[in-house]
Every structure is written in C-alpha cells, then in structure tokens.
Amino acid sequence: MATPFGTFYSPNLTTDPENGIGRWSIEDFAMAVRQGVSPEGEPYYPSFTYPFYGDFSDQDIADLWAAFQTVPPVAEVPPDHEVGFPFNMRWGLKLWRAAFLRDPETESVEGRDDVWNRGRELARGAAHCGACHTGRNIAGARLETAFYAGNDDLPGGDHAPSIQIEHLVEQGWTVDSIVYALETGITPSGDVFGGGMGEVVQYGTSFLTPEDRLAIATYIMDPGDDLPDPE
Structure with missing residues (x-):
C-alpha cells in the first residue's frame, strides 16, 4: 500500500x-x-x-x-x-x-430498529466504510467533519466518492440498488465498480448474507445523527 x-x-x-x-x-x-x-x-x-x-x-x-x-x-x-x-x-x-484513535461507535442507538443498528455496526466497524470514503488530515487521521464525504487521495491514486445521503440520492442510489451493488458490483447506471471498491465487493461484501447487505444499505441511506451538521 x-x-x-x-x-x-x-x-x-x-x-x-x-x-x-x-x-x-x-x-x-x-x-x-x-x-x-x-x-x-x-x-x-x-x-x-x-x-x-x-x-x-x-x-x-x-x-x-x-x-x-x-x-x-x-x-x-x-x-x-x-x-x-x-x-x-x-x-x-x-x-x-x-x-x-477513537471508539468506532458501532453500538446500537435507542429508537432505531435491528436492521439499522446492524448496518451501523457493520458500516462503522467490520466493513470500515469510512476508511476510504472519509478524507484524511496531514497526519493520516480521518476528518471527523468529513464523515463519508469522499476521498480523492487514496493510496495508489484511487479515489472514493461521497456516500453522504444527498450525493447518493443525486446519483440515483436507493437501498435496493446499494444492496444489489454490494453483491454484484453493478451501479444504478449499469456501470461496475472499479479499483478498490471493486475488490471490496469481489472479496468482501459479495460474501455477506443478504440480511447484512440490506442492513448496510439501510444505514448508509439513513445515517441519522451520525453525519456531522453542515457548516
């Protein structure tokens, strides 16, 4: 790397x-x-x-x-x-x-259902979505104010787009299309994931249970208070 x-x-x-x-x-x-x-x-x-x-x-x-x-x-x-x-x-x-170094905050949130809380546990924990989809400071630590806002400076010259809700909606993403993409690598436009995200699907999320893919998609499309307030 x-x-x-x-x-x-x-x-x-x-x-x-x-x-x-x-x-x-x-x-x-x-x-x-x-x-x-x-x-x-x-x-x-x-x-x-x-x-x-x-x-x-x-x-x-x-x-x-x-x-x-x-x-x-x-x-x-x-x-x-x-x-x-x-x-x-x-x-x-x-x-x-x-x-x-911070706690990954994967614990359940009161008032949210089991599917959403499972998605939070996976997205913020084992699936570590924020490792790529969040920008870094000069010390290589994730920017807390840029949670899921994308990163154009990944190792190897790769980049990760924003997966904040407003950007996903603009690109035509839904819970169902995220579930499908995590299994197949195919996006709503009919394109396929390349680079690091292609490997994430090939070697990772394609092996998840349908229930876990649904949980991740549910959380990503509705992260609630986990996103920072816009400045």
Whole structure:
C-alpha cells in the first residue's frame, strides 16, 4: 500500500510459527485486532484498519480466530515497510493514537430498529466504510467533519466518492440498488465498480448474507445523527 508516509506491506497471517501468527494466543490476536498492538507491545501502523475493530465482541474475536486457524502455514517472510524518517519511529505512533484513535461507535442507538443498528455496526466497524470514503488530515487521521464525504487521495491514486445521503440520492442510489451493488458490483447506471471498491465487493461484501447487505444499505441511506451538521 503506497501512501504519502511510505509503502506498507501486509504481514504473514498464516499459521506458520516463525513468520506468521502460529505462536500467537487468542489473547495476542484479540489485542492486535481490537487495539492495534502486537504481542511484543508495539503499536501497528494504522494502515491496518484496527481503529474500526475496537468494539468487536468476544464472539467476533473467537470466530475470527477459528477462521485464521484453518489457514495453512506458509514460511514466507513479508517485506519490511518502506517508511522514512520520522514515520519509521514507532514510538511516534503512541502520540498518533493519543491524538486520533477513537471508539468506532458501532453500538446500537435507542429508537432505531435491528436492521439499522446492524448496518451501523457493520458500516462503522467490520466493513470500515469510512476508511476510504472519509478524507484524511496531514497526519493520516480521518476528518471527523468529513464523515463519508469522499476521498480523492487514496493510496495508489484511487479515489472514493461521497456516500453522504444527498450525493447518493443525486446519483440515483436507493437501498435496493446499494444492496444489489454490494453483491454484484453493478451501479444504478449499469456501470461496475472499479479499483478498490471493486475488490471490496469481489472479496468482501459479495460474501455477506443478504440480511447484512440490506442492513448496510439501510444505514448508509439513513445515517441519522451520525453525519456531522453542515457548516
């Protein structure tokens, strides 16, 4: 992942004991996923989207852990991140976390039905829609005042459009068309998602249950008070 801060490489997440997570405990795994901290106590770079996973339940962690245990070991050493000074100083991540790490706010909202609340849990958590569809400041943290307002400066030169309700309506989106797009990648205009969103559908949302796709679409089309007030 090429970013303004350097190039980040995915770690080995297979069960290999030397180069992967084969020696981890479930407690190590939970700390990494929820807190973004390695078994050695080192903070991970937020290119790993752990800020969205802080509210994962114990059952979520147990299910993920069980799934990762089925991955065959691969004895491959991942490349080191190519990050220059001062971003290669991991102690600086502690300052970043103190300044910008926030609760993902996936908890249920009183007065909303189960479908909407499930959509909020997924969109703001596991699906991490805001990772791409929200702009960033010079420190790489999401702009709270630009929630879902789009991002024209994604890694690799990609961009993500606004998914705020007024822009979706202008583009002809409905709950039903979002559900269909999350399954097939086909937009209301008959076009198909490309770039990062195409991969999100291909490797992610197309595998969700119909109920979860409906929940995400319901929330996206009616985020309520989660959107910031217009200035």
